[in-house]
Each structure stands twice: as structure tokens, then as C-alpha cells.
Amino acid sequence: MNFLNEVTMRFPRAVSFAPGRPFGPLFGDPERMFDHARRYLAHLAAEGRSPEQVREALFQYGPASGIIRDLIADSLRLDEGIVVPPDAVVVTSGAQEAMLLTVRALIAGQDDVLLVSTPCYVGITGVARLLGVTVVAVPEGPTGFDPATLDEVIRAERARGRRPRACYVVPDHSNPSGNTIPLAARSALLSLAARHDFLVLEDSPYRLVSPGRQLPTLKAMDERRRVVQLGSYSKTFFPGVRVGFVVADQPVTDGAGRQTLLADEIAKIKSMVTLNTAPLSQAVVGGLLLEGEGRASAFTAPASAFYGDAMRHTIELLDRWFPADRREAIGVRWNTPTGGFFLTLQVPFRADGAALARSAEDYGVIWTPMSYFYPDAGGETSIRLSVSYLTPEQLEEGVARLARFVTAEAAR
Known part of the structure; x- marks a missing residue:
């Protein structure tokens, strides 16, 4: 978490798929x-x-x-x-x-x-x-x-x-x-x-x-x-x-x-x-x-609708940027959760801290290496995307940047 916070602070204009936090405007009036x-x-x-x-x-x-x-x-x-x-x-x-x-x-x-x-x-x-x-x-x-x-x-x-x-x-x-x-x-x-x-x-x-x-x-x-x-x-x-x-x-x-x-x-x-x-x-x-x-x-219908739309929209965007023939060619795939905040993207390269730093600096998009979530070893070529904290416009821009980064890394 310290590493992700550091990356986020270093690149404040990057679109971040890292935070697994709720969408703030849903909280309503503090009063x-x-x-x-x-x-x-x-x-x-x-x-x-x-x-x-x-x-x-x-x-x-x-x-x-x-x-x-x-x-x-x-x-x-x-x-x-x-x-x-x-x-x-x-x-x-x-x-x-x-x-x-x-x-x-x-x-x-x-x-x-x-x-x-x-x-x-x-x-x-x-x-x-x-x-x-x-x-x-x-x-x-x-x-x-x-x-x-x-x-x-x-x-x-x-x-x-x-x-x-x-x-x-x-x-x-x-x-x-x-x-x-x-x-x-x-x-x-x-x-x-x-x-x-x-x-x-x-x-x-x-x-x-x-x-x-x-x-x-x-x-x-x-x-x-x-x-x-x-x-x-x-x-x-x-x-x-x-x-x-x-x-x-x-x-x-x-x-x-x-x-x-x-x-x-x-x-x-x-x-x-x-x-x-x-x-x-x-x-x-x-x-x-x-x-x-x-x-x-009694209070969760707006949040359910927002997060459900965010997940569907993200998957539609991934489909748009990586149609079946293209994702097959470069070795990209993802799951399709029906709810929650997260989905998993499999990529054809090592998705480690160094790759994350390149993604943030060169493409303006932040994500979480899935390897962080394995007690021993695993997840070296997969990343976690959190869709909960972004507006529809940020999702559009974020997936576009992510697609450019993944395509470039696959070519490496």
C-alpha cells in the first residue's frame, strides 16, 4: 500500500485503478x-x-x-x-x-x-x-x-x-x-x-x-x-x-x-x-x-447501481479496445464479475512494480500488481483493476491509457 500511495503521489494526473475504496459522492451530506x-x-x-x-x-x-x-x-x-x-x-x-x-x-x-x-x-x-x-x-x-x-x-x-x-x-x-x-x-x-x-x-x-x-x-x-x-x-x-x-x-x-x-x-x-x-x-x-x-x-440501491454500471462499462471498454482477435493475438484476457469493485486482467508480460512505474510515468495509468495478493508466489502476469472510485469519463480515459500501455508492453 505504501508503494501504491507513493506512485499515486508521484503521478497525481494519472488515472488510478488501484484504490479499492467507495465512490465518495455516494456518501451524501456529512450533516x-x-x-x-x-x-x-x-x-x-x-x-x-x-x-x-x-x-x-x-x-x-x-x-x-x-x-x-x-x-x-x-x-x-x-x-x-x-x-x-x-x-x-x-x-x-x-x-x-x-x-x-x-x-x-x-x-x-x-x-x-x-x-x-x-x-x-x-x-x-x-x-x-x-x-x-x-x-x-x-x-x-x-x-x-x-x-x-x-x-x-x-x-x-x-x-x-x-x-x-x-x-x-x-x-x-x-x-x-x-x-x-x-x-x-x-x-x-x-x-x-x-x-x-x-x-x-x-x-x-x-x-x-x-x-x-x-x-x-x-x-x-x-x-x-x-x-x-x-x-x-x-x-x-x-x-x-x-x-x-x-x-x-x-x-x-x-x-x-x-x-x-x-x-x-x-x-x-x-x-x-x-x-x-x-x-x-x-x-x-x-x-x-x-x-x-x-x-x-435500505440505503444501498444507488451504490449498487453505480458500481454495477462501472463494472459493465469497464468490461465494455476492454472489449472495445481488445476485440476477440486482438486479445487472442497478444494474449490478454479478463474475468467478468457481476458485482463488487474488482476484476482481474491477465497480460503477456511481468506485471511487477517496474511495469507499474512505466505505466504511471509513460502512460498515466495506475493499477495493482496481482502478485501482491499471493502469500507465497503467483500472479506475476496479472493485474487487479478497481472500478469503484472512478467516474464514467475517468473509466473511458483510464482504459484507453491502459490499452496503450498493455499493447506496448506486449510488443516488448
């Missing part, structure tokens, strides 16, 4: 934040809280597990068909903290390993490195996640005397590849989790801002409590709110021999890391959920 917070405070008062209790809830340290767990549990039921008690929810400072707390709670032994569907989001591998956790890559196939490959990797790790404790996946419109796990593969993944006794860490921040009907979440399909869901409001609302959550309804036994939920153990760890998620931020999210009558999806 609305105060309305959302007031709505949540009114909700507390309507529940019978005294003015002193409302003030304490907003201004004091709060419970490590959060103050809007009931609203989040309701929204999961209404938006996704996920039925869990509020006690199974821990409110976090974004999904990144949710990853850190969950991996720390699950993986403690020397022989425990974390499986990651690869290429993968760098946040999860960064967390693992920070905690000293061994990461084992589960390579995606040509169309994305492959349960048979996961089965092989698990058996190989067990043969080495290691224990896979969890497998991290982004099942919907993945970052970085853009791939989506099909329904049959989702069922197979859950069956493997039960058979091999590991948990699935489901991170799916792009569902509600993608067009069309989405496949069911892994957590909604989870009949054996094998899925821990990592959630975020950065894409559905806005990143600056820094509120995420963990859904962890797995029964565990604590150090005193008491039966409890995994969420309780995660909350204990959070109390030693950030104490609690900022109540002011939680109040804003709570107010939004209340305004949406419990649904986060």
Missing part, C-alpha cells in the same frame, strides 16, 4: 451524521433510558462487545436471513479488527494454521504475520475457489502434522480477483468444514453494493455453526464510520470450564486491544439501521 446519531439517542430514550443513561451510553467507555448488537442482529436477519442472537455479535472497529480478534481467538497452537483462498485480501495475511500465525494458500482455479483443492491442501497439512483451524474466504465478488463462489461450491465448503473440523471465516463486504440477486451467504447456509462472519459498514455506509462486526455463535468452553460463545472470547480479546468500538460511531450506524427499518440494504 446527516448528526441526524443518525440523534435518531439512535431517541431510540435509547424510547426504550426507557434516562437522560443520564443516554449520556453515559454515548460518552463513556462502553461494553467491549458493543452497544448496537441487537440492531446488527436484526439487520442480518432482515437483509440476509441470518438468525443469530445479539450475544453472538461483537461490534468492532471495522472488519480489519474483526479479522485480528478472530484469528487471535482461534489460532494459538504452534501447529495451528490459517488457510486462505488465494489470491487473497492483504489484510488477512497482514493480521496473520502480525500474530505470528502460519498462512497456507489454497490456490483458486480458473473460475475461482475450488473445494477439491481445499480438500487436498487440508490433507497435506494434516500429513505434515499441522492443524488447519480456519479458512478465510471472500465468497462474493472477491477482493482482489472479483470471483464469486458458486452455490454448489459453498455447500461443498461447509461440508468440508464439518468433515475436517475447521471454521470458515466469511468476509463479504461487497454483497449489498452489488446489483442483482445475490447468492445466500455462507452464514445463512450454516446449519452446523461452522461459519464466523466478518462484517463491515465501510462499503454499505461509509469507511469513516469505522464500524464492523463479528458473528460468532459457536459454543466454546472458557478457562473456568463454563459454556459460552466464541463471541464472548473475542470480546475479551477486544477489551485488551481497543477496549470498545467508539460509541459515537456506533450511534451513527445504529441511527442508519433504525432509519432503514432495520435494513442496511
Whole structure:
């Protein structure tokens, strides 16, 4: 990320397909934040809280597990068909903290390993490195996640005397590849989790801002409590709110021999890391959920339309600049995600930092080398394109510049 930021700063006039961030104008008027917070405070008062209790809830340290767990549990039921008690929810400072707390709670032994569907989001591998956790890559196939490959990797790790404790996946419109796990593969993944006794860490921040009907979440399909869901409001609302959550309804036994939920153990760890998620931020999210009558999806139709159009437009532009005969001749291809922020472009040259620097300096276009998203090695001839942060005009110019760069590199 430092390298990408440096390139962006050095070439401010370049069109950048690098940032995986939401489109700012979709956020609306900043003054609305105060309305959302007031709505949540009114909700507390309507529940019978005294003015002193409302003030304490907003201004004091709060419970490590959060103050809007009931609203989040309701929204999961209404938006996704996920039925869990509020006690199974821990409110976090974004999904990144949710990853850190969950991996720390699950993986403690020397022989425990974390499986990651690869290429993968760098946040999860960064967390693992920070905690000293061994990461084992589960390579995606040509169309994305492959349960048979996961089965092989698990058996190989067990043969080495290691224990896979969890497998991290982004099942919907993945970052970085853009791939989506099909329904049959989702069922197979859950069956493997039960058979091999590991948990699935489901991170799916792009569902509600993608067009069309989405496949069911892994957590909604989870009949054996094998899925821990990592959630975020950065894409559905806005990143600056820094509120995420963990859904962890797995029964565990604590150090005193008491039966409890995994969420309780995660909350204990959070109390030693950030104490609690900022109540002011939680109040804003709570107010939004209340305004949406419990649904986060009440606010996402404009974003879904915008990102869906951006993805379709980018693919149309690639088709225009690289018609079938031309892309076949020079060895260029790409996938066609149905949602999310990202797609993968395969190119006939080494797409490394040096190529990126040439692209930015000589052609005025920035992208992300896909090799950054592989824990070991891989992705040397593919790049990630993010379509979420650009206007239609910027997409037009950006793809034109990218096509000129790719054509020139292929000729080299």
C-alpha cells in the first residue's frame, strides 16, 4: 500500500485503478451524521433510558462487545436471513479488527494454521504475520475457489502434522480477483468444514453494493455453526464510520470450564486491544439501521447501481479496445464479475512494480500488481483493476491509457 500511495503521489494526473475504496459522492451530506446519531439517542430514550443513561451510553467507555448488537442482529436477519442472537455479535472497529480478534481467538497452537483462498485480501495475511500465525494458500482455479483443492491442501497439512483451524474466504465478488463462489461450491465448503473440523471465516463486504440477486451467504447456509462472519459498514455506509462486526455463535468452553460463545472470547480479546468500538460511531450506524427499518440494504440501491454500471462499462471498454482477435493475438484476457469493485486482467508480460512505474510515468495509468495478493508466489502476469472510485469519463480515459500501455508492453 505504501508503494501504491507513493506512485499515486508521484503521478497525481494519472488515472488510478488501484484504490479499492467507495465512490465518495455516494456518501451524501456529512450533516446527516448528526441526524443518525440523534435518531439512535431517541431510540435509547424510547426504550426507557434516562437522560443520564443516554449520556453515559454515548460518552463513556462502553461494553467491549458493543452497544448496537441487537440492531446488527436484526439487520442480518432482515437483509440476509441470518438468525443469530445479539450475544453472538461483537461490534468492532471495522472488519480489519474483526479479522485480528478472530484469528487471535482461534489460532494459538504452534501447529495451528490459517488457510486462505488465494489470491487473497492483504489484510488477512497482514493480521496473520502480525500474530505470528502460519498462512497456507489454497490456490483458486480458473473460475475461482475450488473445494477439491481445499480438500487436498487440508490433507497435506494434516500429513505434515499441522492443524488447519480456519479458512478465510471472500465468497462474493472477491477482493482482489472479483470471483464469486458458486452455490454448489459453498455447500461443498461447509461440508468440508464439518468433515475436517475447521471454521470458515466469511468476509463479504461487497454483497449489498452489488446489483442483482445475490447468492445466500455462507452464514445463512450454516446449519452446523461452522461459519464466523466478518462484517463491515465501510462499503454499505461509509469507511469513516469505522464500524464492523463479528458473528460468532459457536459454543466454546472458557478457562473456568463454563459454556459460552466464541463471541464472548473475542470480546475479551477486544477489551485488551481497543477496549470498545467508539460509541459515537456506533450511534451513527445504529441511527442508519433504525432509519432503514432495520435494513442496511435500505440505503444501498444507488451504490449498487453505480458500481454495477462501472463494472459493465469497464468490461465494455476492454472489449472495445481488445476485440476477440486482438486479445487472442497478444494474449490478454479478463474475468467478468457481476458485482463488487474488482476484476482481474491477465497480460503477456511481468506485471511487477517496474511495469507499474512505466505505466504511471509513460502512460498515466495506475493499477495493482496481482502478485501482491499471493502469500507465497503467483500472479506475476496479472493485474487487479478497481472500478469503484472512478467516474464514467475517468473509466473511458483510464482504459484507453491502459490499452496503450498493455499493447506496448506486449510488443516488448
